[in-house]
Amino acid sequence: MEQSDEDLVEKSRKGDDLAFKELVIRHERHVAGVVQSMLGVTPEAEDVGQEVFVRFYTSMDKFKGESALRTYLIRIAINLSLNEIKSRKRKSSFFTREEEGKWAKAPEHKSDINEIVTYELNRLEPEFRSVVTLRMIEGYTTEETSNILGIPLGTVLSRLSRAQKKLKLVLSKHLGL
């Protein structure tokens, strides 16, 4: 019988590394989805992904189980991704345009839909990107999105509306939607 997240957390607290590994395997795809949507499929994204679980491991005693473990991990993932975006911005202000391009590369082949979508997503402001990531890419409900980001439902809806208008405009131009 499959063990619950709560059982695995309890075992991990007692130092059972195999239990913690099972938790990582179980939640990797949720964390990967969010981090890669926020940062792209990059080595930094994997690093942030590892950091999410390390942070959870070191603060496991603070996790009281009031929210689902997945929600808790996604919240850490979003916060660390936003920190990484801030850090990229700081770095890019010191770099030349060529070096900056490493993170905000315009798609060379206009036919590659995924590249175009990723490029346009990366151009959204971080607060819009986090809402789009959770609701439109990962498929969380608007209530879950509001709960994870700690913002009112109305703010989620207005950010979604503005982000969709922007995305429709740019994607229609590229892809003729």
Place this chain on the structure above:
Amino acid sequence: MNKNEIEDLCIKSFDQTLNDSEKKILALAIESDSELASSLIAYKNVRELLLRKEPATFGPYFAQKVITRIHNMREELDQQIAFFFKKFRVVALSVMIALLTFNIIFSDQLDIASVIGIEEAATTDTDMPEDEIEHFDFLETFVNN
């Protein structure tokens, strides 16, 4: 409702359940305005394009990498603690030797307690003021009796 408001209603329909009157307004607007109808389709396509189709992954051995990182972190912490004590080991030993030497030189008796600086047990309550201490005079008590 103007065109912008209808467009907002159209976007809202993806994330919230519209009430009956909103549904009616949107249906009428789409029927009468082909541009709005194509706009609705475009929004739907954008959302379909964005929605994840396959589960994301960080690649093979991700969980093992996390466990290794945690182990490395623990080892690093142990090393830092060991390094901290190693750094002050010589200083601590020197202070201990100095204190022992000081005690040996300045103590009257060369018993272990005085060398390691343990005070003798107090025989009087030193917190009590001198005039409040009752002195028991054995001879006076004996003569009076």
